[in-house]
Amino acid sequence: MAIFDELSEMDGVKFSIGGSGLNTASAARFLFDQNDYATDGVTYFGSIGADSRGELLEKHLKQSDLIPQLFKTNELGTGASAAIVVDGERTLCADIAASVKYP
Numbered sequence: 001m002a003i004f005d006e007l008s009e010m011d012g013v014k015f016s017i018g019g020s021g022l023n024t025a026s027a028a029r030f031l032f033d034q035n036d037y038a039t040d041g042v043t044y045f046g047s048i049g050a051d052s053r054g055e056l057l058e059k060h061l062k063q064s065d066l067i068p069q070l071f072k073t074n075e076l077g078t079g080a081s082a083a084i085v086v087d088g089e090r091t092l093c094a095d096i097a098a099s100v101k102y103p
Contacts, residue, residue, distance in 0.1 A: 001095045017060045043067040047102035053078035073101045
């Protein structure tokens with residue numbers, strides 16, 4: 001979606017990696033680490049595009065001690081979401097993209 005390219009060029013843009021599933025996995029990883037639970041790790045399952053966003057997500061998962069189990073597709077790009085804030089008012093724009101290809 002063209003809006004993501006346009007927004008990424010604007011001043012004051014902040015990027016973060018997330019989404020409800022990934023945020024939950026990250027929280028579980030944090031809680032396990034803080035409470036000394038015996039675990040082999042937290043695995044994140046998802047679908048990404050064979051693109052730079054997908055590479056960034058996979059790298060982030062590994063650096064966060066999450067175990068990535070990712071389906072990669074050439075058909076669609078990696079999903080993205082934008083929170084647009086103007087004068088304190090917020091709206092969200094999402095493109096689930098490759099997520100629909102998860103087998």
